[in-house]
Amino acid sequence: MTQSVVVQVGQCGNQIGCCFWDLALREHAAVNQKGIYDEAISSFFRNVDTRVIGDGGSISKGKIRSLKARAVLIDMEEGVVNEILQGPLRDVFDSKQLITDVSGSGNNWAVGHNVFGSLYQEQILEKLRKSAEQCDCLQCFFIIHSMGGGTGSGLGTFLLKVLKDEFPEVYRFVTSVYPSGEDDVITSPYNSILAMKELNEHADCVLPIDNQSLFDIISKIDVIVNSGKLGKTVKPKSLVTSSARALKNRQEKPFDAMNNIVANLLLNLTSSARFEGSLNMDLNEISMNLVPFPQLHYLVSSLTPLYTLADVNIPPRRLDQMFSDAFSKDHQLIQADPKHSLYLACALMVRGNVQISDLRRNIERLKPSLQFVSWNQEGWKTSLCSVPPVGHSHSLLALANNTCVKPTFVELRERFMRLYKKKAHLHHYLQVEGMEESSFTEAVSSLSALIQEYNQLDATKSMPVQDFPRLSIAM
Amino acid sequence: MSIVTVQLGQCGNQIGFEVFDVLFSDSYCSQGLCSKKENEAYQASCKERFFSEEENGVLAARAVLVDMEPKVINQTLSKAAQSGRWKYGQHACFCQKQGSGNNWAYGYSVHGPRHEESIMNLIQKQVEKCDSLSGFFIIMSMAGGTGSGLGAFVTQNLQDQYPNSLKMNQIIWPYGTGEVIVQNYNSILTLSHLYRSSDALLVHENDAIHKICVKRMNIKQISFSNINQVLAHQLGSIFQPTYSAEGSFHCRRNPLGDLMEDLVPHPEFKMLGVRNIPQMSENSLAYSTFTWAGLLKHLRQMLISNAKMEEGINWQVRPPLSGLPALGKMSFNKELHFNTSIANLVILRGKDAQSADLAGFKDPALYTSWLEPDNAFNVWKTQRAFNKYEKSAALVSNSQFLVKPLDVIVGKAWNMFASKAYIHQYTKFGIEEEDFLDSFTLLEQVITSYYNL
Numbered sequence: 023m024t025q026s027v028v029v030q031v032g033q034c035g036n037q038i039g040c041c042f043w044d045l046a047l048r049e050h051a052a053v054n055q056k057g058i059y060d061e062a063i064s065s066f067f068r069n070v071d072t073r074v075i076g077d078g079g080s081i082s083k084g085k086i087r088s089l090k091a092r093a094v095l096i097d098m099e100e101g102v103v104n105e106i107l108q109g110p111l112r113d114v115f116d117s118k119q120l121i122t123d124v125s126g127s128g129n130n131w132a133v134g135h136n137v138f139g140s141l142y143q144e145q146i147l148e149k150l151r152k153s154a155e156q157c158d159c160l161q162c163f164f165i166i167h168s169m170g171g172g173t174g175s176g177l178g179t180f181l182l183k184v185l186k187d188e189f190p191e192v193y194r195f196v197t198s199v200y201p202s203g204e205d206d207v208i209t210s211p212y213n214s215i216l217a218m219k220e221l222n223e224h225a226d227c228v229l230p231i232d233n234q235s236l237f238d239i240i241s242k243i244d245v246i247v248n249s250g251k252l253g254k255t256v257k258p259k260s261l262v263t264s265s266a267r268a269l270k271n272r273q274e275k276p277f278d279a280m281n282n283i284v285a286n287l288l289l290n291l292t293s294s295a296r297f298e299g300s301l302n303m304d305l306n307e308i309s310m311n312l313v314p315f316p317q318l319h320y321l322v323s324s325l326t327p328l329y330t331l332a333d334v335n336i337p338p339r340r341l342d343q344m345f346s347d348a349f350s351k352d353h354q355l356i357q358a359d360p361k362h363s364l365y366l367a368c369a370l371m372v373r374g375n376v377q378i379s380d381l382r383r384n385i386e387r388l389k390p391s392l393q394f395v396s397w398n399q400e401g402w403k404t405s406l407c408s409v410p411p412v413g414h415s416h417s418l419l420a421l422a423n424n425t426c427v428k429p430t431f432v433e434l435r436e437r438f439m440r441l442y443k444k445k446a447h448l449h450h451y452l453q454v455e456g457m458e459e460s461s462f463t464e465a466v467s468s469l470s471a472l473i474q475e476y477n478q479l480d481a482t483k484s485m486p487v488q489d490f491p492r493l494s495i496a497m
Numbered sequence: 498m499s500i501v502t503v504q505l506g507q508c509g510n511q512i513g514f515e516v517f518d519v520l521f522s523d524s525y526c527s528q529g530l531c532s533k534k535e536n537e538a539y540q541a542s543c544k545e546r547f548f549s550e551e552e553n554g555v556l557a558a559r560a561v562l563v564d565m566e567p568k569v570i571n572q573t574l575s576k577a578a579q580s581g582r583w584k585y586g587q588h589a590c591f592c593q594k595q596g597s598g599n600n601w602a603y604g605y606s607v608h609g610p611r612h613e614e615s616i617m618n619l620i621q622k623q624v625e626k627c628d629s630l631s632g633f634f635i636i637m638s639m640a641g642g643t644g645s646g647l648g649a650f651v652t653q654n655l656q657d658q659y660p661n662s663l664k665m666n667q668i669i670w671p672y673g674t675g676e677v678i679v680q681n682y683n684s685i686l687t688l689s690h691l692y693r694s695s696d697a698l699l700v701h702e703n704d705a706i707h708k709i710c711v712k713r714m715n716i717k718q719i720s721f722s723n724i725n726q727v728l729a730h731q732l733g734s735i736f737q738p739t740y741s742a743e744g745s746f747h748c749r750r751n752p753l754g755d756l757m758e759d760l761v762p763h764p765e766f767k768m769l770g771v772r773n774i775p776q777m778s779e780n781s782l783a784y785s786t787f788t789w790a791g792l793l794k795h796l797r798q799m800l801i802s803n804a805k806m807e808e809g810i811n812w813q814v815r816p817p818l819s820g821l822p823a824l825g826k827m828s829f830n831k832e833l834h835f836n837t838s839i840a841n842l843v844i845l846r847g848k849d850a851q852s853a854d855l856a857g858f859k860d861p862a863l864y865t866s867w868l869e870p871d872n873a874f875n876v877w878k879t880q881r882a883f884n885k886y887e888k889s890a891a892l893v894s895n896s897q898f899l900v901k902p903l904d905v906i907v908g909k910a911w912n913m914f915a916s917k918a919y920i921h922q923y924t925k926f927g928i929e930e931e932d933f934l935d936s937f938t939l940l941e942q943v944i945t946s947y948y949n950l
Contacts, residue, residue, distance in 0.1 A: 023566065023567055023568070023594055024566075024594055024595045061567065061568075084623060132831060158594065159594035159595055161595055176831075179662055297568075298568050298569075298572055299723040300511070300720060300722070301507070301676065301721065302507055302566075302569065302596075304566060304595070304596045304598060306595065306596065306598030306599075306600075307599045307642075307677075308600050309598075309922075310598045310600050310642075310679065310919075310922050311599060311678040312678070313678060313919075313922075314918035314919050315917075315918065315921070323531045355520060367916075369680050370723070377718045377719055377720040377721075378707075378719060378720060378721055379707070379710075379711075379718055379719035379720075379723070380718065382672065382674070382707070384675055385675070386674070389674065396912070396916075397912045397913045397914060397915065397916040397918055398678065398918065399909075400673065400674045400675045400909070401675065401678050402675030402676075402678065403599075403675060403676070403677055403678045404675065404676055408719075478564045489908065489912060490912055490915040492907070492908065492912060492941065493910055493911075493937055493938060494941075495938075495941045495942050495945045
């Protein structure tokens with residue numbers, strides 16, 4: 023089995039990361055009743071004997087002593103990381119696997135990327151190498167960051183190039199939080215577009231998320247939970263937004279709930295690689311199946327169900343509802359409507375008590391309402407993992423390589439152009455060493471090229487499927 | 498003579514387990530419906546073919562388990578050990594940490610050469626435990642990365658290292674609507690390579706077996722376990738012992754050799770399909786009785802009309818009257834096309850098998866003109882019942898069964914290839930567009946050959 027390392031960068035990245043580790047611990051605690059350090063846990067955690075002085079001897083088998091997350095925490099301000107290190111998860115993190123500074127990046131991609139990038143390059147390399155050495159077989163780096171700020175966006179994408187050069191064989195999966203419409207950071211379009219260029223060139227796979235969608239999802243859950251209309255109670259642990267903290271604190275900050283959704287995304291993505299099932303799907307299969315051309319590696323995700331009602335018997339109708347919901351635009355983690363756009367490929371990762379017949383029945387049922395590109399009419403990748411998430415009997419993660427991601431990029435480019443035309447705030451960037459106007463024009467043309475690819479695919483949508491003439495054999 | 502089984506990838510290992518389980522439980526089941534002496538000969542033959550005996554008398558499967566990641570092999574080993582009746586050998590498995598990522602090129606070009614020595618050594622150890630080797634039975638899927646890519650590599654190696662032994666590949670065709678998006682690429686690469694290095698390709702389609710589970714077995718929520726058990730039943734009914742020419746207390750010695758001799762007269766035609774009858778759930782078995790005449794009539798019509806299961810058989814399809822060309826020579830539009838065979842093998846197991854009348858299968862109209870019907874058709878028999886079915890019949894056929902599905906897969910792969918989608922994932926590991934074109938060419942040739950029977 024392989025290991026993965028999570029690199030959380032910036033405020034957003036670290037907050038989401040923290041929720042992820044909390045949920046990961048809960049999941050493994052629920053599955054691993056005997057407290058034995060097994061291969062599933064080792065994918066994200068090291069087993070360490072803290073009594074051993076020095077590096078903390080890593081133990082590969084036997085009882086769990088102390089679990090340490092395979093994580094590197096990076097932030098150019100101290101506040102968030104300090105809060106994590108003083109919080110309930112403080113023992114889970116290796117205090118040496120951090121890089122912090124005091125001044126922050128001022129919501130400036132150039133500061134994050136150029137200034138802090140060069141300043142901390144050596145340290146970053148050192149921490150990453152250390153994490154890699156502690157892995158038996160490192161398969162994937164998960165980078166979590168936001169696009170709109172300075173650190174997550176700038177330093178986060180600087181990291182990508184470092185990872186690509188230093189560990190070319192290891193996958194780079196990036197979870198990127200895109201700025202919403204009413205984002206309060208004025209320069210977020212600049213930061214996002216500059217970061218996009220790096221994502222285009224150096225990421226293997228990007229899972230775009232936006233805050234508006236996450237917020238809409240938690241609002242919907244709130245309505246259901248508080249309305250009492252259904253006449254049944256929702257199991258609190260089953261909320262896709264729940265965490266140990268949220269259970270205690272009724273008036274939770276919305277960000278906690280939103281971050282938990284993303285944390286669940288990452289857990290479900292890796293579940294079939296960590297746990298057994300009748301049709302396994304490893305992380306290397308994600309990019310193999312969902313990335314038909316190297317530049318088109320943006321995957322729209324949706325998680326269902328959002329909650330489970332307290333009754334234990336799940337009739338097949340509800341199981342089928344889970345599949346239907348996965349394709350509705352209300353369940354996507356970015357503002358997108360996959361049903362009315364073109365699918366290049368789709369993955370369905372199912373967890374829990376679901377069998378191949380349920381999966382097939384639902385694919386047959388939903389296929390007619392979805393449009394797939396002509397050369398991939400049956401573009402489905404499926405997996406069945408036996409272990410459900412905590413609090414659920416089954417769950418579904420759908421990953422779509424779909425042209426519905428285009429509007430997000432188009433809108434981002436429009437917001438960028440509105441600022442750029444007036445040269446608003448540009449001097450903050452240009453005064454950073456290594457930044458020129460060409461950095462901006464190159465970044466926006468990289469994005470335009472990507473949008474153009476999606477446009478060309480969309481143009482094929484209404485054309486009839488044409489079979490290419492086959493090779494003819496002389497007998 | 499013994500058969501060494503190589504289980505590759507998740508699919509190969511999951512199925513392999515079910516196969517050995519059904520072989521064992523059938524061998525040792527009490528409802529053999531035959532004499533004690535016959536039963537003993539049956540058990541001994543099954544044991545010689547598939548199991549070796551370890552020191553404490555426990556039977557170990559003559560199998561090598563190969564996978565590029567550990568989860569499935571661990572599960573398979575523990576399921577076998579849990580049964581308490583048979584197990585896998587102690588050093589019979591080869592495992593790595595990181596799978597093949599559904600990438601045929603990775604399985605073939607990276608894992609293959611890297612682990613060639615270790616895997617071939619394991620196989621050699623199993624071979625050494627056999628007094629006399631009939632050949633290899635390789636279980637793999639076409640859609641993934643390990644079974645397909647590494648499977649093709651291993652088969653090639655077996656051809657080089659054991660040129661005098663036979664190789665039969667059991668290939669699983671994936672569901673038509675996706676299990677893996679690049680399954681059509683992986684499939685054409687696998688089939689074209691195996692066509693050059695394997696002696697026979699025994700094919701099972703997930704879609705067909707799934708329908709059997711739905712319609713015949715009455716299972717509500719079908720799992721891969723159910724599917725694999727139906728498959729294992731079909732394979733068991735082919736590979737369990739049958740009478741040799743010397744009489745009922747002697748079993749055929751060389752099952753693989755006999756299969757090849759009976760079914761693969763020409764290297765251009767090596768795709769074999771399997772049908773069996775009756776198909777029903779264990780609960781219904783107790784209430785059903787059959788006659789050989791009834792079973793064989795249905796089986797013959799399944800052959801002629803290319804039906805995949807006992808239900809929904811098209812009785813309108815008829816063999817051509819002698820002298821006239823075959824009705825609807827396998828064209829795309831005609832519904833009533835007749836399935837022409839090169840060779841057929843029927844295996845009868847159960848009460849009064851000796852008395853069953855197989856004249857219907859010897860009709861020259863069923864076959865191409867190359868072989869005399871007496872040579873084109875063979876039958877193996879045993880009175881010993883299989884897997885609690887009082888009477889059961891299996892048909893292994895080298896006919897046009899698989900040409901349409903093959904055509905469909907090649908068509909889909911070709912369309913995807915024309916758009917160049919996913920090709921970068923293969924060229925990254927040394928499989929170039931040239932290799933794809935070679936595969937397409939070979940398979941178009943096979944398709945044309947079968948269509949023109």
